[in-house]
Amino acid sequence: MSDEIKVTEAPSCSLSGRNDALTFIQEVEKTVPADAYQQFLAILSSYAQDPGSIDVVYSQVETLFAAHPELFTKFKAFLPKPEKKEET
Numbered sequence: 001m002s003d004e005i006k007v008t009e010a011p012s013c014s015l016s017g018r019n020d021a022l023t024f025i026q027e028v029e030k031t032v033p034a035d036a037y038q039q040f041l042a043i044l045s046s047y048a049q050d051p052g053s054i055d056v057v058y059s060q061v062e063t064l065f066a067a068h069p070e071l072f073t074k075f076k077a078f079l080p081k082p083e084k085k086e087e088t
Contacts, residue, residue, distance in 0.1 A: 036064055054080055
């Protein structure tokens with residue numbers, strides 16, 4: 001079993017956007033501890049295999065990057081906006 005994550009380009013994904021994503025992933029790898037980097041990859045892999053609520057991904061990554069808010073800010077640029085909860 002390989003720990004390698006394959007990045008595939010979606011039809012609507014530009015080459016520039018793909019390169020930006022790869023550059024960001026490399027920045028994460030250089031910035032956070034190895035265990036946090038592996039957790040980040042696991043979150044991405046889990047979401048890719050079973051897209052659920054984007055809010056869960058936001059929450060997990062925000063917690064993971066708590067010591068590096070600049071990474072979380074950059075990460076948000078790659079994802080759709082979180083779902084808005086209706087107020088009751």
